[in-house]
Every structure is written in structure tokens, then in C-alpha cells.
Amino acid sequence: RRRRTIFSGIQPTGVPHIGNHLGALSQWQSLVKEAAQQPAESRDSLFFSVVGLHALTVPQDPARLRAERRDMFAVLLALGLDDAKGGAVIFHQDQVPEHAELAWYLNTVTPVNRLMRMTSWKSKLATLRNANSEDEIDDSMLQLGLLAYPVLQAADILLYKTSHVPVGHDQAQHLELARDTAQIFNRAYPGRRKDGKGKGKGVFRIPDVMLTTHPRIQSLRNPLEKMSKSAPHPSSKIFLTDSPSDIHAKIKSAVTDSIQGVTWDPETRPGVAALLQIFSGYSGEEVQSIARRFEGTRGIMEMKESLAEVVESGLRSFRGEFERIRKETGYLEEREREGARRAREAAQATMKEVRAAVGT
Ligand code: ADP
Ligand code: NA
Numbered sequence: 001r002r003r004r005t006i007f008s009g010i011q012p013t014g015v016p017h018i019g020n021h022l023g024a025l026s027q028w029q030s031l032v033k034e035a036a037q038q039p040a041e042s043r044d045s046l047f048f049s050v051v052g053l054h055a056l057t058v059p060q061d062p063a064r065l066r067a068e069r070r071d072m073f074a075v076l077l078a079l080g081l082d083d084a085k086g087g088a089v090i091f092h093q094d095q096v097p098e099h100a101e102l103a104w105y106l107n108t109v110t111p112v113n114r115l116m117r118m119t120s121w122k123s124k125l126a127t128l129r130n131a132n133s134e135d136e137i138d139d140s141m142l143q144l145g146l147l148a149y150p151v152l153q154a155a156d157i158l159l160y161k162t163s164h165v166p167v168g169h170d171q172a173q174h175l176e177l178a179r180d181t182a183q184i185f186n187r188a189y190p191g192r193r194k195d196g197k198g199k200g201k202g203v204f205r206i207p208d209v210m211l212t213t214h215p216r217i218q219s220l221r222n223p224l225e226k227m228s229k230s231a232p233h234p235s236s237k238i239f240l241t242d243s244p245s246d247i248h249a250k251i252k253s254a255v256t257d258s259i260q261g262v263t264w265d266p267e268t269r270p271g272v273a274a275l276l277q278i279f280s281g282y283s284g285e286e287v288q289s290i291a292r293r294f295e296g297t298r299g300i301m302e303m304k305e306s307l308a309e310v311v312e313s314g315l316r317s318f319r320g321e322f323e324r325i326r327k328e329t330g331y332l333e334e335r336e337r338e339g340a341r342r343a344r345e346a347a348q349a350t351m352k353e354v355r356a357a358v359g360t
Contacts, residue, residue, distance in 0.1 A: 004044040007162040009051035012069035017237040019217035019227035022281040027166050046088035047160050053094050057145045078321035091339030098347035103155035109184050115147050154178035158204045159347050166210040175209045191357035203353045218274035220254040248308040262294035262303050279307045282314040
């Protein structure tokens with residue numbers, strides 16, 4: 001088995017909610033556990049990054065960014081992602097300058113039209129157009145950084161010669177761009193073979209997507225929408241740092257319906273289905289078998305009580321760790337330096353090859 005190199009990133013935009021956890025971060029935790037079981041000589045290399053440079057592509061407040069990137073780093077440590085054996089390199093993308101450097105090299109081979117066809121860019125344009133009745137967009141609202149965001153993401157991935165990228169469906173298009181960019185670059189700059197005899201195969205490994213299998217977690221207030229950081233109402237989501245009483249209160253007031261008893265029926269009972277998905281995410285049980293346990297007339301209430309327990313206990317050790325770690329500024333800084341140092345070692349090796357291939 002060829003050793004896998006796995007990279008994924010998360011933006012430092014506030015404490016994650018349980019949708020982010022079940023949809024992304026819990027997969028990272030599983031990958032770390034899996035790596036711990038592998039023999040040392042073929043163990044996966046894992047890189048998980050807080051991608052601060054991506055947070056600069058929208059208007060942002062420096063004091064808030066400073067706090068949020070530190071908090072996100074503490075979140076990743078508190079999730080146990082760097083636990084000794086098989087642990088990941090946890091680092092700040094913005095502390096490894098090779099990310100921005102490689103992004104520039106990749107910019108030079110990326111067609112602008114391709115970027116303008118990205119769904120993320122088009123939906124941004126559509127939002128601005130809708131907000132403006134004259135169908136004219138203020139130039140100052142569309143920056144190059146936002147257009148080039150997927151190129152920076154490709155650089156994040158390719159810099160570690162990544163073979164596998166765990167992401168949600170919403171990132172599939174960006175991953176396709178990363179793969180294509182790697183191929184274009186490899187063809188444009190094949191370099192030399194190691195034995196010096198003829199052309200090489202190019203610097204980059206073509207990364208595979210590992211699509212998250214967990215279903216989307218829906219909002220507790222509107223089960224037709226996904227649970228989202230950007231939704232204004234804090235009671236629509238459960239943050240990983242919520243207190244037990246917050247968790248109980250939010251689940252108790254979650255929107256369901258007036259039908260008695262619990263059944264699994266996402267079409268007609270989206271509110272109940274949303275809660276069952278969360279239940280299943282934290283207990284590992286099948287949604288249908290959870291539903292069968294709460295068929296009685298007071299089923300919804302009983303299921304909510306039980307769900308609050310399951311979520312609360314699922315987050316308990318994280319919450320304790322997070323509270324402890326985030327107060328230890330010296331420790332956090334030391335871990336940040338160590339993470340950046342380890343990531344940089346790999347990043348510099350790749351950049352050396354990139355420069356050799358390009359002629360810089
Ligand atoms: P948000 O959508 O809340 O702003 P991000 O876009 O920062 O969150 O997403 C971070 C990660 O969490 C991504 O991998 C994304 O697919 C995943 N994610 C976000 N919201 C949900 C959700 N409601 N259910 C499952 N996964 C989610
Ligand atoms: Na989002």
C-alpha cells in the first residue's frame with residue numbers, strides 16, 4: 001500500500017457547529033484513529049490547516065481574525081487531531097509562506113475563465129446583482145483574491161503532494177480545479193527525470209477527493225436550510241463549545257411538527273429527520289432504529305431529551321479540553337510554531353522542486 005498524504009483545511013471563522021463537526025471534523029478524527037492503527041512504515045501523513053489566508057477574501061476585522069484563528073487552532077488540538085501516534089500536523093496556513101508562493105506559480109497557468117465559471121464566484125456575483133436594482137456592481141466589491149480563492153486552495157493541497165483530500169460535496173468543484181491545475185502544471189513543467197535521462201513527470205501528485213459520507217445537518221429553526229455559521233440565529237445551531245444547558249435548551253426548542261411519535265420521514269417530517277440525523281451522527285445508530293425507540297405519544301419529547309444527552313456527552317471531552325487549552329497561551333504559541341515548522345519542512349521541499357522545474 002502506498003502511503004497516503006491527506007490534507008484538509010478549515011477557515012478560522014468562529015467556533016464550529018455540530019454540522020461542521022459531523023460533516024468534516026469528525027472525519028478528520030477518524031483518519032487520525034485509522035493512521036494510529038497503521039504500521040509506521042506505511043502510515044498516512046496527515047496535514048490539517050487553519051486557512052487564515054482564505055479568510056482575507058471577504059471584508060474582515062483584524063482583531064476578530066486574530067482571536068478566531070487562535071480559537072480554531074485550539075479547536076483542532078482539543079479534538080485530539082495531533083495525538084502522538086498517527087497524529088496530524090496541525091498548522092496555520094498563514095504561517096507557512098510557501099502557500100502564497102505556490103499560489104502565484106499556479107496563478108500563472110490558471111485560465112481566468114475557468115475561475116469565472118466556479119459556482120462560488122457566480123453565486124457571489126448573483127448575490128451582488130440581486131442586492132443592486134440597477135444590475136450594476138460596485139467594482140470595489142469584487143476582489144481578485146476572491147476570484148483566485150480556488151487557486152490558493154489548490155496550492156494548499158498540492159504543496160504537500162497530497163494524495164487524498166477529505167471534503168464535503170460543496171467543495172467538489174474546487175477539488176476538480178486542483179486536480180486539473182496539477183495536471184496542467186505537470187505538463188507545462190515536467191522537469192528532468194531523477195537519473196537525468198529525459199523529461200520528468202512533473203512535481204505534483206494528482207489528489208483524489210474523499211467525499212464526506214455524512215448527510216448534511218439541518219438548521220434547528222428551519223429544517224429546510226442547512227445548519228450554517230452564517231445564519232444569524234444562534235439557536236439554529238449547536239456550537240461545539242455550547243454548555244450542557246445551552247445544548248438542552250436548543251434541542252428542546254428545535255422546530256419539529258405536531259404529529260405524535262417519531263418516524264423517519266425526511267420528506268414530510270424534515271424537522272424530526274434533522275434531529276434523527278444528529279442523533280445518528282453522535283450515537284452511531286441507524287436513523288430508523290432510533291425512530292422506532294420513540295414511537296409513543298410523547299416520543300418527540302423523549303427523543304429530544306435523549307438526543308440532548310447524546311450530544312452533550314459526545315462533546316464533553318472536547319469542551320473540557322478546549323476550555324483548558326485556550327487559556328494556555330504559551331502552550332498554544334509553542335504548538336503553532338511547531339506545526340508551522342513541520343508543515344514548512346514539507347512545503348519547502350516541494351517548492352524547491354517547483355522552482356527547479358520552472359527555472360526560477
Ligand atoms: P458554514 O457552512 O457553516 O459556513 P463552512 O463553509 O466553513 O461552514 O464549512 C466547513 C466544513 O463543514 C465544510 O467541509 C462543510 O462541508 C462542512 N459543513 C458546513 N455546514 C455543514 C452542515 N450543515 N452539515 C454538514 N457539513 C457541514
Ligand atoms: Na459556508
